[in-house]
Amino acid sequence: MIPKKLSTAELEAVYDLLSDAIDAVPQDQREVFLAKLALVLANMVGSPGQVAAAVKAAAANLGPRPAD
């Protein structure tokens, strides 16, 4: 479980900021934008172990829903 560090109000502000930022990038460049963003944030976090935990959390539950 990733510990909660942002307050709900901060999380809401980040949610709107990221949504608007994605909208501001042309669709074919959104992947590279998000990869760059992940790298910048990883550098700010400054801990390869924490970045690995973040990658694991983000990779979970992707793709099509499990068959019922």
Place this chain on the structure above:
Amino acid sequence: MHQPETTPRDSIWYTYRVFPFRRPAELDGAEGMQPVVVVGAGPIGLVTALNLARFGVPSVVLEAEQQVSHGSRAIVLTRRSMEIIQQAGVAAPFLAKGLPWSDGRSFFRGQEVYRMVLPHDADDRFMPGLNLQQQYIEQYLVEAVQRSPLIELRWGSKVVAVQQHEEHAVLRVDTPQGDYDLRAAWVVAADGGRSAMRRLLGLRMEGRAYAGNFVIADIRADLPMPTQRLCYFDPEWNPGNNVLVHRQPDGIWRLDFRLPEGETAEQALAPALLAERIDRILAMVGHPVPWQLDWATVYSASTLTLGEFVHGRVCFTGDAAHLLPIFGVRGANTGLQDCENLAWKLAFVVRGLAPPALLTTYSTERVAAAREICEEGGKSTRFMTPPSAGFRLMRDAVLSLALEQDFVRDLLHWRTSRPHSYHHSPLNSFLDDDARFGGGPACGATLQNVKLGEDDFLFDHLGSGFHLLAFAGATPSAEQATMLRAVRDQKAPLVRVLVAPQPTAEMAALADVVLADPGGRIAGRYAARPGAAYLARPDLHVCARWLSPGAAQVGQALATACGRAAA
């Protein structure tokens, strides 16, 4: 000539009654000035008229139709709305019929990703939500209006023109027997989202409308589920969209879902497609039972408000003044807070107890509330109906994370309608001791209800007018007794409520209501030591509080709260 529908509307569960059009004297040449005409007999117009009557002001209510709401529309009343309805004196049938609830559950991919139990204080009489169809809401209010000698409800009467004058307005009213002019010192426009009054005055709302259409369908089905708010994100049968399920009285269930992109209202309401989707929703909730459709419609979300609610002699209220997203039950519940704010001010102006400028504060207080709701409701709306690819991607990312990670789950919070605080209102006293209290409702907030005993609450003892809630010890101090005697003769109606550990005969002579507070429960909720007092406006918002006020301070605060310049 206006010809309203006189055949009862179709419904599988509600028996519509067609109310008769009665020929008013104005059609035969009578003239005269009504103090207040309310346009619209929806929940907001009817509560406005009941509240005006409570403050002694008669009104005429004009309703274009001759029967109550088509479809169940508004179905959730909040605690604050029930407190307002209690003050209007009509809570009993609502409580007898409505379904109380407090629990909301959100699902994604078959897993519960968010659960919120709305806070319920042991001192509150009403639950956070009460589900009741709008037909019943209007029916109970109409029954109360018909009992009031001060309210004349005119069915089948449609306003087709408005003329504003310096000190009155003239409404052209069309009816099944011809049209007539109705003169009113004040007009309350409570004629709903498609307000004719707004159109006739050429007023435009500010804000935004969201793309994305939603279907509301009411079905009768025997679902063995409790009363709670159910939300399903991204169901298999409707990818990327969401479904809401609410229980209503009489075995009726409200289904609410977003349409796939590009689908029109007409396509969505086609019986075969609608039936297929209802089957899928019932399978999704785990109970594929037989059902019967009562009513369905399509809506979209907006966060729109007029920038001013008072235009000349016309005061806008409820959906006529603003269009808010229904997520978070913000329509009727916001409207009830509007009209609670408007009614006493308008009544005081009509009775000469306050200058017309008092109505300006109705506009400023409620426009500010509407803007706050647009801001908050906009957040929920952007989650429920993402307006762009970026918002959709982020919403999907949050849902996916929410399956395992707690930290994002609060983004699924659905921000219910709440009472607004008028903290910055010019009606508040700025010379009081607000900041010196260690708790209790601050200036601008609503009074806090307190449980006094079995089926006995503080709000049950309140009346019509301002309230001075004064706290005494074993005996009132000499200063407090002097103050309570002296504030009796105010220009504005004032109910003196004295709270004491053990009431005495002396106290009964000093106050209109004396409440025993042996355990200090009321004093505790109000952080009040002996000598302290709260002044609440007739809509139960605190406008001043002191540690130990004198009569002059109370009188000055009352004058301020009535919009009269302090002496």
